[in-house]
Amino acid sequence: xxxxxxxxxxxxxxxxxxxxxxxxxxxxxxxxxxxxxxxxxxxxxxxxxxxxxxxxxxxxxxxxxxxxxxxxxxxxxxxxxxxxxxxxxxxxx
Numbered sequence: 001x002x003x004x005x006x007x008x009x010x011x012x013x014x015x016x017x018x019x020x021x022x023x024x025x026x027x028x029x030x031x032x033x034x035x036x037x038x039x040x041x042x043x044x045x046x047x048x049x050x051x052x053x054x055x056x057x058x059x060x061x062x063x064x065x066x067x068x069x070x071x072x073x074x075x076x077x078x079x080x081x082x083x084x085x086x087x088x089x090x091x092x093x
């Protein structure tokens with residue numbers, strides 16, 4: 001008798017679990033569900049891209065400080081002519 005009750009409870013639990021998983025899968029495959037998943041994917045990609053850009057800028061600043069270089073894009077006066085650090089072309093004054 002107790003064995004049947006245990007098997008009944010196990011079957012009912014497995015059935016409930018299957019119904020819940022099936023509903024979630026069906027919702028995920030609807031147009032709204034797919035749109036939500038694509039939106040979350042694009043948000044995640046944008047956040048990763050922004051984090052990488054911030055890390056790259058921070059590391060560039062650290063390297064410039066360590067090497068004693070001027071900040072990116074600042075003008076450097078060399079021998080009476082203005083030069084930019086990025087392109088090293090002379091700018092007429």
